[in-house]
Amino acid sequence: MGRFFFHPDPQPGKVILLPPEEAHHLEVQRIAPQKDILVGDGKGKLYRGILQGREREGAFVLVVEKVREEDPPYPLFIWQSFLKSPTRMDWLVEKLAEIGVTKIGLFPAERSVRERISEEKMQRLQRIVINACKQSGRVWFPVVQVFTSWEEFLSTLSAAKGGTLFLADPSGEENLLRTLKKGDIRCLLGLIIGPEGDLTEKEKGDLSALGARPVSLGRKILRSETAALVGAALLSSFLEEKLCG
């Protein structure tokens, strides 16, 4: 499946307004009024719509019918501590969305260089996610969640119990791949990645108390965002092949 257009709530029989950014993509693809297009809601559903016309405020589309509905993918959460570089943060989010992570959490750690993510940046990351999903034909969009404090992050983690939770830790005795191969995992996976300067002992203790298992991703030293990527690639491959119990 190729590109589709995003609208949070397309309802058959109604005319929706695609925002200017989406409308711009229609223009790039030279889609004329009265032509059929696909509209996805980011929550598994795809609709057929008919382009009515473009105005300054966006493009009007008559939603005709639901043409497809997909089951949600296995839950795969990646929690990455804030990265210093905005560009690295952008492409990490893009890649995680493409790979099929269902929730991308960004949190501040004691040794994070960056202390917060602005509202503007958050919106930019949302747009990146939407574009990556449209491009790769993912009809379920990952949720991007930005935490403002370590405590807020921890309370979300407690709520996500019931799955298998890993902490990327170069000094971890367990190896992620070996653990996955043993099949010793549930079909809800989470991976936490600390900042470049690593998590503090206290932070590691907090995570351990919540059941996070420290795993190494190999004998290599990886940049924080590369660790997230390598981890996501392994976890999503195992989940997709239903190699979890």
Added chain:
Amino acid sequence: MGRFFFHPDPQPGKVILLPPEEAHHLEVQRIAPQKDILVGDGKGKLYRGILQGREREGAFVLVVEKVREEDPPYPLFIWQSFLKSPTRMDWLVEKLAEIGVTKIGLFPAERSVRERISEEKMQRLQRIVINACKQSGRVWFPVVQVFTSWEEFLSTLSAAKGGTLFLADPSGEENLLRTLKKGDIRCLLGLIIGPEGDLTEKEKGDLSALGARPVSLGRKILRSETAALVGAALLSSFLEEKLCG
């Protein structure tokens, strides 16, 4: 292991000249003359050296002794067809170097949007590789090879026989992870990734004649460079854990 400085041929007892770019890193790290530094040759050896001084042409270092030597990693080749976007090419090469790919080949395919890679770009990619390896403490640097034609690429592939050669193919019946899990691989792995518009049937035939096995990387549609990354993450994890026979 942290950062070291690169010189292609450090010999104990000799004074070497680190080029201006490397000398700049010395300056950033505020390393003063008469201080010890590590110098790596990119081929597994690390030397202790003493900084003599900085001049306009670079930094002079007296090489004292070899302090470490590492066996070469398992061969892992990633052959990626030219990407349209120069930035995506940059970061792909950086990530592949970090992950531990030993050879990065870039080749033109019939449907590649880009037809060639300039000498300047090639040098830029080499610098990216050196920096990624220094950062992640890899003492073996991957070789970056740019092919000017499909035929040249094919002849290199023929020479690399003896390993297990995969072709990333969304329509492939085999799944890469399942194949790796079966252990049906040798400790020399190669993965070929076609351009966004896919390889032509003729090109696929050429690769198949050389024994390349089409494998899917999952049910997702990945951008060309994301496929390279996911594949490299899987292959390197299996190689590092010696899960090859």
